[in-house]
Amino acid sequence: xxxxxxxxxxxxxxxxxxxxxxxxxxxxxxxxxxxxxxxxxxxxxxxxxxxxxxxxxxxxxxxxxxxxxxxxxxxxxxxxxxxxxxxxxxxxxxxxxxxxxxxxxxxxxxxxxxxxxxxxxxxxxxxxxxxxxxxxxxxxxxxxxxxxxxxxxxxxxxxxxxxxxxxxxxxxxxxxxxxxxxxxxxxxxxxxxxxxxxxxxxxxxxxxxxxxxxxxx
Amino acid sequence: xxxxxxxxxxxxxxxxxxxxxxxxxxxxxxxxxxxxxxxxxxxxxxxxxxxxxxxxxxxxxxxxxxxxxxxxxxxxxxxxxxxxxxxxxxxxxxxxxxxxxxxxxxxxxxxxxxxxxxxxxxxxxxxxxxxxxxxxxxxxxxxxxxxxxxxxxxxxxxxxxxxxxxxxxxxxxxxxxxxxxxxxxxxxxxxxxxxxxxxxxxxxxxxxxxxxxxxxx
DNA sequence: CCCGGCTGTTACTTGCGGTAACAGCAGTCT
DNA sequence: AGACTGCTGTTACCGCAAGTAACAGCCGGG
Numbered sequence: 001x002x003x004x005x006x007x008x009x010x011x012x013x014x015x016x017x018x019x020x021x022x023x024x025x026x027x028x029x030x031x032x033x034x035x036x037x038x039x040x041x042x043x044x045x046x047x048x049x050x051x052x053x054x055x056x057x058x059x060x061x062x063x064x065x066x067x068x069x070x071x072x073x074x075x076x077x078x079x080x081x082x083x084x085x086x087x088x089x090x091x092x093x094x095x096x097x098x099x100x101x102x103x104x105x106x107x108x109x110x111x112x113x114x115x116x117x118x119x120x121x122x123x124x125x126x127x128x129x130x131x132x133x134x135x136x137x138x139x140x141x142x143x144x145x146x147x148x149x150x151x152x153x154x155x156x157x158x159x160x161x162x163x164x165x166x167x168x169x170x171x172x173x174x175x176x177x178x179x180x181x182x183x184x185x186x187x188x189x190x191x192x193x194x195x196x197x198x199x200x201x202x203x204x205x206x207x208x209x210x211x212x213x214x215x216x217x
Numbered sequence: 218x219x220x221x222x223x224x225x226x227x228x229x230x231x232x233x234x235x236x237x238x239x240x241x242x243x244x245x246x247x248x249x250x251x252x253x254x255x256x257x258x259x260x261x262x263x264x265x266x267x268x269x270x271x272x273x274x275x276x277x278x279x280x281x282x283x284x285x286x287x288x289x290x291x292x293x294x295x296x297x298x299x300x301x302x303x304x305x306x307x308x309x310x311x312x313x314x315x316x317x318x319x320x321x322x323x324x325x326x327x328x329x330x331x332x333x334x335x336x337x338x339x340x341x342x343x344x345x346x347x348x349x350x351x352x353x354x355x356x357x358x359x360x361x362x363x364x365x366x367x368x369x370x371x372x373x374x375x376x377x378x379x380x381x382x383x384x385x386x387x388x389x390x391x392x393x394x395x396x397x398x399x400x401x402x403x404x405x406x407x408x409x410x411x412x413x414x415x416x417x418x419x420x421x422x423x424x425x426x427x428x429x430x431x432x433x434x
Numbered sequence: 435c436c437c438g439g440c441t442g443t444t445a446c447t448t449g450c451g452g453t454a455a456c457a458g459c460a461g462t463c464t
Numbered sequence: 465a466g467a468c469t470g471c472t473g474t475t476a477c478c479g480c481a482a483g484t485a486a487c488a489g490c491c492g493g494g
Contacts, residue, residue: 013471036450047474052452113352135330135397143398162405166413167422170395177390178383180352181360188379196383203420205384230440253481264443269483436494443488450481457474464467 017054017064020044024065029107033062033114069108070138073101074145081149091201095194099179103190106183112138113180139176143169171201234271234281237261241282246324250279250331286325287355290318291362298366308418312411316396320407323400329355330397356393360386388418 023044027035037058041048055061080097083090102109113136147168150156156163174197182193240261244252254275258265272278297314300307319326330353364385367373373380391414399410 016472037452038450046472048451049453050473053472058451135394135401139394140398143394159405159409162409163413165398165404166395166410167417169398170391170414170417173394173397174387174391176394177352177356177360178387180390181357181382181386184352187382188376192376192379193383196380197387200384200387201417201422203423205418206420233441254483255481263441265482266444266484267442270441275482438493439491441488441490444486446485447483448481450479452478454477455475457472459472460470462467462469464465 020051020054021061021064021068024061025068028065028111032107033111037061066112066137069112070141073098073112073138074141076101077142077145081146088198088202092194092198095175095197096190098175099182099190099193102179102183109183112136113176139172140169143172146172174200237268237271238278238281238285241278242285245282245328249324250328254278283329283354286329287358290315290329290355291358293318294359294362298363305415305419309411309415312392312414313407315392316399316407316410319396319400326400329353330393356389357386360389363389391417 020040024035024040027040027043031039037048037051040061041051044051051061055064076097077094080093081090083093085093144165145168147165150167151160151164156167178193178197182188182190241252241257244257244260248256254265254268257278258268261268268278272281293314294311297310298307300310302310361382362385364382367384368377368381373384395410395414399405399407
């Protein structure tokens with residue numbers, strides 16, 4: 001029967017693809033984003049052309065890899081965002097979830113934030129004014145997701161469509177940058193960072209007092 | 218006289234270096250960060266080894282290039298941050314300065330935010346748990362600078378040292394992420410984005426009303 | 435006069451992304 | 465049975481970019 005044949009092959013191909021992805025994962029998490037296709041193939045016990053048959057090019061493999069981790073992270077954040085608690089607690093929980101994740105697996109984090117979509121090889125596909133294309137897709141997805149949540153839960157007045165997205169991307173960027181810095185320098189325990197960021201979001205910037213001397217802020 | 222000789226050579230070397238940097242600038246701004254050393258050398262009218270004598274390796278050239286643009290951007294931001302106006306106006310002016318800069322020269326922006334410190338060639342220098350090393354140095358410098366300004370101008374209570382840095386990096390990250398998204402999609406005029414971000418910083422998140430239906434935010 | 439230190443070159447090595455071209459091994463159709 | 469299809473996998477190659485000798489000319493100072 002042809003369909004059976006098809007399904008078996010399909011299943012096998014998918015399974016193979018998963019195995020390859022896991023091998024690639026190991027190598028990338030060990031060697032960073034500059035892991036070579038040869039190294040990944042060797043880890044999987046095969047040779048290069050097979051990888052190319054499955055993923056097209058290096059970018060394809062990276063994208064497939066990134067999608068898995070991105071989906072996992074987003075799911076965790078969704079959970080925190082939907083938890084039954086008051087608004088401030090949910091904000092804290094979301095920040096904490098993100099920071100806990102990047103703290104637990106910094107290699108994954110580093111990989112996700114640094115797709116570095118190189119062209120490298122034999123041809124140069126496109127090259128025309130690709131403004132803003134470089135930012136990590138994780139951040140974009142997180143920003144859009146948060147924007148959706150904000151837009152559907154709070155009333156931002158006129159133009160709330162765009163405003164929610166401004167805030168979504170802005171908040172995600174804040175979380176990301178602060179987390180990145182914190183992960184590199186570890187200047188304080190996580191809980192303190194969470195509180196500091198939540199306070200910032202909570203509008204303390206408006207209320208903090210000027211110092212007695214100096215031009216004020 | 219030996220000193221004269223030295224100075225002449227030094228001056229000449231510095232001038233040559235500047236010329237090379239300008240040539241590199243043209244190529245990088247035209248071809249993006251994956252501009253080849255050969256192309257840069259050709260643009261400068263010379264060949265590769267000279268570039269390597271001046272800058273060590275590709276990373277060195279990129280760092281030198283990035284420093285020039287970073288310094289310029291930071292100077293502009295300092296100006297906005299020190300302008301004589303009330304706090305809200307200064308916040309708006311700073312956001313606007315940044316956004317105007319990235320809008321005016323998106324290629325420079327893209328280059329600065331995507332150093333992509335590849336190793337590439339013959340050897341692999343270091344590879345041990347370099348958590349957080351990837352973030353663009355511009356952002357770090359901007360974050361630290363803003364932290365300094367915050368720390369010296371407002372009173373954040375106990376632990377204000379660390380808290381100021383949390384806020385500095387957080388705010389810079391917010392600005393960066395929102396700017397990046399905005400530059401790519403252009404969903405609204407710049408002024409609207411500035412107001413939205415300033416509002417977010419101004420603590421509207423605390424005060425916005427829940428929508429009448431839904432779980433609230 | 436020749437030496438030190440610069441400018442510049444050509445020609446090479448190494449390594450990586452990517453691609454033929456080929457070989458074996460199912461299962462399927464006639 | 466035997467040709468066909470579609471996968472698995474291989475070796476061997478191309479092109480290109482980073483980085484490095486090794487060599488050649490120029491010029492000021494002992």
